[in-house]
Amino acid sequence: MAKQKKQPRPKAATPKGFRDYFGAEVTARKAMLDRIAQVYHLYGFDALETSAVETVEALGKFLPDVDRPNAGVFAWQEDDSDWLALRYDMTAPLARVAAQYRNDLPSPYRRYAMGPVWRNEKPGPGRFRQFYQCDADTVGAPSVAADAEICAMLADVFDKLGLGGDYIVRVNNRKVLNGVMETAGILDPADPDKFEKERGIVLRAIDKFDKFGEVGVRLLMGPGRKDDSGDFTEGAGLSDAQCDIVMGFMQAKRDSGAETCSRLRDLVVGSAVGSEGVAELEQIAALLDAQGYGPDRIVIDPSVVRGLGYYTGPVYEAELTFEITDEKGRPRQFGSVAGGGRYDDLVKRFTGQAVPATGVSIGVDRLLAALQMRGRTTSAQQGPVVVTVMDKGRMADYQIMVSELRAAGIRAEVYLGNPKNFGNQLKYADKRNSPVAIIEGGDEKESGVVQIKDLILGAKIAENATLEEWKERPSQYEVPRDQMVAKVREIIESHA
Incomplete structure (x- = not known):
């Protein structure tokens, strides 16, 4: 009788791109989230918990790979019918909730959500496939006053966490960028689906401006870019002249919000949607200024784009400005820890009717790391x-x-x-x-x-x-x- 082969022992290791969190880390994260929740409550937002699993159809195709329905997410097919996936953010599930319970929820509906999300992307240093997000959104408010409020609330969160003077909230408008793309010849108002792939590549390219610089972004908008590992990223195929128009938009920031908006108006001459976007930025700037949020806390900045494809109007990003040293010993700013914007078409996917919405998402792990670097939280937890x-x-x-x-x-x-x-x-x-x-x-x-x-x-x-x-x-x-x-x-x- 043949000797039965002994089963090997399982390897005790976390899967690639995932990590474990122990007592002190979990406690510090909860303390931070509790303080953030206090600000959200103060603004009148209510908590919401949704399932970690959604149908791929409900999640939609908003992550970088637009060719496959389940690209960028952890997905599986259920009983030869629906594809299911772990949520990749908190916003897509909110759109489903807003549609599913639209007759029961108040309008506008203001909610916040905190929890893990999952992305089936290439992991790297400090980049994990599972990470925490902390979101706040308003569904059903068409006025850009809701966008200004989100920006003000985000500034208040950082002040509450003891990061006053160490952050800046930057605001832009996707409509302005659409106007620029129209001027550059890659957006046709009569046929919005035309050049969709090219626009998606351009959005993701300019969203990486801080990482790749002008040369890298131009490659991504043009023939494509090969990174140090040899991996090639397909480009949008834009000409040099088209790239010049987009880069002019990226570099339109001036000393004041009014001067920036004036420059943006020059760039979108002839585009109705672009002019509308500039007017919304001017309104947001006026509302924030009236509440005392000066340029030391919130600024108009055309370089903010946000990579996800569902944004339709104002977009914003919060950046921590204190200096750290990267893995090669070079000084640099800590960088982005939160972002969001207006997504008026996301709920419409379910209802067929336009439902205005806007919100922000905080990267919990990055923000917690920043607090620890600035001594705003204790890494050691007292035991029993x-x-x-x-x-x-x-x-x-x-x-x-x-x-x-x-x-x-x-x-x-x-x-x-x-x-x-x-x-x-x-x-x-x-x-x-x-x-x-x-x-x-x-x-x-x-x-x-x-x-x-x-x-x-x-x-x-x-x-x-x-x-x-x-x-x-x-x-x-x-x-x-x-x-x-x-x-x-x-x-x-x-x-x-």
Whole structure:
């Protein structure tokens, strides 16, 4: 009889493009999202949670690859019928919700959503296939006052997070770009579908201006671009003259919003949609100025495009302006952490009727990394108080201790590993970043006391103390059993 082949053990590794998040990271992210939610609530937005899975039909074809219905997403076919996919953003599911519940929801409908999204794209340094987004949108408001409000709210979020002076919100209008494309000959108002592929490539190209510079963007708008790895990206096939027109738009920013809008008017002469877009930018600038949001916080900037294909009007991007060092040691700005815009046609896909909508999405992981770089959040999380086990037969006594601590709002746990080696219990407490360890052996139990070890102070003393100072054990206290909770609270508050 042939020997049965032994199955290999599975490899313990996260899939490519994915990562795991541990306690301190999860806690820091939640604290940040809670502060953002406070601003959203202040503006009157309500929370919404949607399914992580949508039909591919509902998601639509708005990601970079326009040739396949499931490109750029994680998709599968269900029972030889519908294709399903993990959501690639929070906006497409909102459009489905707005259509599905349109008779029940208030109009305008203001909602925010926070959670993971998935994109089946090539991973790279700091670029993952699963990441968190934090969105806020208004559905059913045609006025650009809704766009101005989103920009103001985004500025307030950064101020709330302690990033005042470290950010800029940049605003543009897709209608202005459409006017430029009309002037450049790649948009025909009589046939909107004509040159759709070329326009999509151009949008994604100029959205990468900060990354590739003028030369790289011109290649993407023209014959195409090959990156350092040899991968080739197809270009839009524009002529040099067409590229000049688009680049003129990209470089139209002037010292003031009024001067920028004046320059944009010159670029879209003869285009009705382009002129309409400039007028909307002027209105947004006036509304923000009236509320005190000056150019140190929000500016009109034609270089903002946003790569997704569903934007129809104003678009905006929030950029953090403090300097960091890239992987090659070169100084650069931290860059974009949020973006959004108006997408008046997205709900129309479901209803056949135009439904105005606008919103913004924050890249949660990037923003959290920025807060940590600026010291606006703590990367270390304080662990629980650890009640050590000196006698396995007295487990009930130790559980009573943690119950008292938890009832007082103090995070606590009993050591549930092998208690034979007491040193390992303290090593466990150190690894858990515990502030305090509690010790009650037989002698302490008989005397009605507990030993309370200040692990934070003990670690500091161990770094600098002489042997004699260490022997005095100033970081360990013996207190009556009924004073245990009060002493633990005192120690924790002393290190707060």
